[in-house]
Amino acid sequence: MTISPPLHGGRLREAARHFDRPLADWLDLSTGINPCSYPLPPLDVDVWRRLPDDDDALPAIAAHYYGAPPAARVLAVAGSQAAIRTLPRLLPPGRIGIAPLTYSEYAPAWRRAGHEVVPVDLDGIEAALPTLDVLLVVNPNNPTTERVAPGTLLRWREALAAHGGLLLVDEAFMDASPAHSIAAHTGAPGLLVCRSVGKFFGLAGLRAGFALGEPALIDRLAAELGAWAVSGPARAVVAAALADTDWQQAMRDRLQRQQSRLVALLEQHGLKVASTPLFCWCPHPDAPARYHALAQQGILVRCFPALGGHGPSLRFGLPDDASWARLDTGLAHAFSTPGAGAAPLTQG
Structure with missing residues (x-):
């Protein structure tokens, strides 16, 4: 029995090749990984x-x-x-x-x-x-x-x-x-x-x-x-x-604020949103085309096909502090223009 490997978010180099855009010019929101990571402690040799x-x-x-x-x-x-x-x-x-x-x-x-x-x-x-x-x-x-x-x-x-x-x-x-x-x-x-x-x-x-x-x-x-x-x-x-309990509690508070901010931004652009502190999920009938429109601007999200009674959908991870304006602009373009083009890289 041959079982194809699952597809995941985070395949940024593949996206850069697929959409012919430099690796450094991407905003990767395709995973649910906290963009504000725990500061690495000094390690004994x-x-x-x-x-x-x-x-x-x-x-x-x-x-x-x-x-x-x-x-x-x-x-x-x-x-x-x-x-x-x-x-x-x-x-x-x-x-x-x-x-x-x-x-x-x-x-x-x-x-x-x-x-x-x-x-x-x-x-x-x-x-x-x-x-x-x-x-x-x-x-x-x-x-x-x-x-x-x-x-x-x-x-x-x-x-x-x-x-x-x-x-x-x-x-x-x-x-x-x-x-x-x-x-x-x-x-x-x-x-x-x-x-x-x-x-x-x-x-x-x-x-x-x-x-x-x-x-x-x-x-x-x-x-x-x-x-x-x-x-x-x-x-x-x-x-x-x-x-590090102090960092953990401060981060939980921060993520709650970031979750609310991302939900508000996505809803502002007409999306229906379900959320956790680390990602938002947005069912959308035209999800593949919107995925493509975002990727053409260097914004990588995750696209899911219709499955198990759910229609096609998009998943957005949290942007870092410097990327909110870019996401806002990208959403305005992707959800106000007709759908375009190829199947999503991360569909599946």
Whole structure:
């Protein structure tokens, strides 16, 4: 079985070639990565010349940051992507429920491992639970921003665990609103939570994240990933970021303001907007052409086709402080002129 690799935002060099525009002349809003990243701390030279220490303080620091209970194990991984790709191989083939429009890495990874992927939307999950071995929930969902309340997720976990099933919750965009996380329940049977450091902290290049869950399953994941899954420098930077509560609170406040500003700007240009603190999602019947009109001005966003009952749509990440006026001008042009041209680079 041949499964095409998913497409993602952030492929700026490809966009530069595709639209014949210099790399330096782009405003990249195609990801949900915080443009105001955590300031890198000075690093001891030993983190560069020694092998990473998987038995350092990072798991304890992460457990405290995420509120994980003593019964849970917290494993540092090379971005939550590492867990996404590896976990399906650890479980016997079964039926996994996944939203039709969500983070696109999940369905191919589970299919490659021999699982049956069952499309389920939020309204259909309750009825589907008895038939599923695994339920995946991206919370808040990427790209649609839909959020499931913690109480509902815990009820689904209980129903799945009753027949040996697993609830897998991807909280990659949860750091800006941690009160909605269920990481504090990851000691319970049938629950695994994935977290990302790259989004909220603006450190996607580190490739660092965490898997939290029952020790038996996390131990199997750790054995499959092997030693030194996260580099020493990355472990040191992540430990500093997770411990810096002052920066975290200031950034949450800032992101709330930036979220409101982006929503207002998009609505000003006639778009219907659903939002999280790190990105906005805008259904639009002419999304591919508007994507193209923005790209012709050097503004890269993410375009999604009609899928799972949703029409075509655009996703906008946050601009940096210097780029709001450019985005305003680009939106005015893209949404006041007739559609044009080629299929979106990041469609899919």
